[in-house]
Amino acid sequence: MVFAFLGGALLLFIIAPIAGLYLNAPLSSWTETVADKSVQDSIWLSLWTSMAGTLLFSLLAIPLAYILARKKFRFKSLINGLIDVPIIIPHSAAGIAVLGVISRDSVLGQAADLVGLKLVGNPSGIILAMAFVSIPFLINAARDGFCAVPERLEKIALSLGASPVRVFFTISLPLASRSIVSGLIMMWARGMSEFGAVVIVAYNPQTAPVMIFERFTSFGLKYSLPAAAIFVAVSLLIFIILRVISKK
Numbered sequence: 001m002v003f004a005f006l007g008g009a010l011l012l013f014i015i016a017p018i019a020g021l022y023l024n025a026p027l028s029s030w031t032e033t034v035a036d037k038s039v040q041d042s043i044w045l046s047l048w049t050s051m052a053g054t055l056l057f058s059l060l061a062i063p064l065a066y067i068l069a070r071k072k073f074r075f076k077s078l079i080n081g082l083i084d085v086p087i088i089i090p091h092s093a094a095g096i097a098v099l100g101v102i103s104r105d106s107v108l109g110q111a112a113d114l115v116g117l118k119l120v121g122n123p124s125g126i127i128l129a130m131a132f133v134s135i136p137f138l139i140n141a142a143r144d145g146f147c148a149v150p151e152r153l154e155k156i157a158l159s160l161g162a163s164p165v166r167v168f169f170t171i172s173l174p175l176a177s178r179s180i181v182s183g184l185i186m187m188w189a190r191g192m193s194e195f196g197a198v199v200i201v202a203y204n205p206q207t208a209p210v211m212i213f214e215r216f217t218s219f220g221l222k223y224s225l226p227a228a229a230i231f232v233a234v235s236l237l238i239f240i241i242l243r244v245i246s247k248k
Contacts, residue, residue: 021232025225033226042211043231047238049123049207050191053131054138054184061135062180065142066172070151083140086133091196098129099201121202129201130191137190138183145179146172181246189239 033039068080086094102119103109112119119125149172157167173180195209203210208231216224 018232021225021229025229026222029226030230033230036227038206038211039208039227039230042206042208043234045123045126045205046192046208046231047234049126050130050134050188050194053127053134053191054188056127057131057135058138058184058187061138062142062173065139066146066168068139068143069146083136087136091133091194092200094133095129095197095200098125098132098197102128102201119201121204123202123205125201126198126205126207129197130194131187133194133197134187134190137186138180141183141186142176142180145176145183148179149175178246185239185242185246188242189235192235 068076089097099120100106101108102112102125104113104120109119112124117124119128153171153175154167157171158164162170193209194207195213198207199210199213206214208227212224212228212231215227
């Protein structure tokens, strides 16, 4: 009973702000906000940039996670610690760090200019900022998934003549897929909700969190509530769908 009470209090702490978001948002303003093109564009920008960053950087994160799960080498503990740094540092500082790498004065920024690609104030910069703060969720989840795969299965397949690449794609990756998919979902969700790093790298075009913040600072709580409620509803709907798919 004590544990149930403590757990219920915690659930109430999580549910109450979300419920209050919808109870306090005037229903009459919902239609107007949904029809607002700037709201639609901001939510769509948040969705596709976070998804693009997740899919793009998964090509780098999953192989690294496999190495961390299977190989022993010097400075492995240091690398595991470095992976969690984006979670620890303030996200405004993360945005400044990313901006320093992709600005026009940096090597990457100059290389992007040569091919006509603008990183600052551009969706490509938003993707990089989102990926920087969210990539630890995928790496850690994938690493734990690979660690849970019995190594003897891989060794048996190798002894039967399978190549390391075939072993990875037919044994290691499928058996760790649930953890990897969970990590992908968490990375996408974390990137989509990012504000601090994104607002420094690209205030415009505005993602949904930046748009909500601007409405709050410019017009107050009443004007920002409907936009926040719609973004939360869309995020929760997609998150639940992805969770159901991952379980199946």
